[in-house]
Amino acid sequence: MRTILAAMLFLLALALPGHAALDPAEMLEDPAAEARARAISKELRCMVCQNQSIDDSDAELARDLRAVVRDRIRAGDSDEEVFDFVVERYGDFVLMTPPFTPATWLLWLAPGLVLIIGGGVALLVLRRARGRAETRLTPEEEARLAALTGPETADRG
Structure with missing residues (x-):
């Protein structure tokens, strides 16, 4: 019985959503800035996976976009400026929630x-x-x- 329970718990753990493993070098030193970067990353679509945010994706492009977001935050950009910068480069498709435009x-x-x-x-x-x-x-x-x-x-x- 314990073996079955252990197997079920193991399978349940595999079914939990995975999150991209952030490289410690990728993270910002300031916890507030890192929280902003994570919040912005959750609103940007991975162009490779297309159904995941760059915060959840392990794709190389997602890693690059996370680095761009953190670089823009280090440069002093506001959240809106970071979104504008990324949308200018990749278009509205990069947003998890596209704007209501024609x-x-x-x-x-x-x-x-x-x-x-x-x-x-x-x-x-x-x-x-x-x-x-x-x-x-x-x-x-x-x-x-x-x-x-x-x-x-x-x-x-």
Whole structure:
């Protein structure tokens, strides 16, 4: 039983999200500046991984971007200036949350449009199905159905 529990804990530890191992030489001396650098790094997308921030990525490019962020902070840039510098070099794609601009309208509005269109299609399908369910047979059709199915089913209706 203990072996199973140990194996489960080991597998659970493997499933936990990994974080990029920061090289101690990469870290800033000032804890407040390092906290700023980490916060900024969490908002920048790794261009290699694309679904991870540069703070979580072990890719070489992510390491380089973390160094750029720390260099800009050492140079005295504000958070906004650091973001502007990185966006100027890599474009809006580098931001984990892109801005709401004409270039990204489709990105931001597509989920809502899909829901609206899907809801409209669902309503049309339901209305058509309800319309079909309310269809009644004419007396001629009922007589023909009774003739085809036999007299025993005519009594059930």
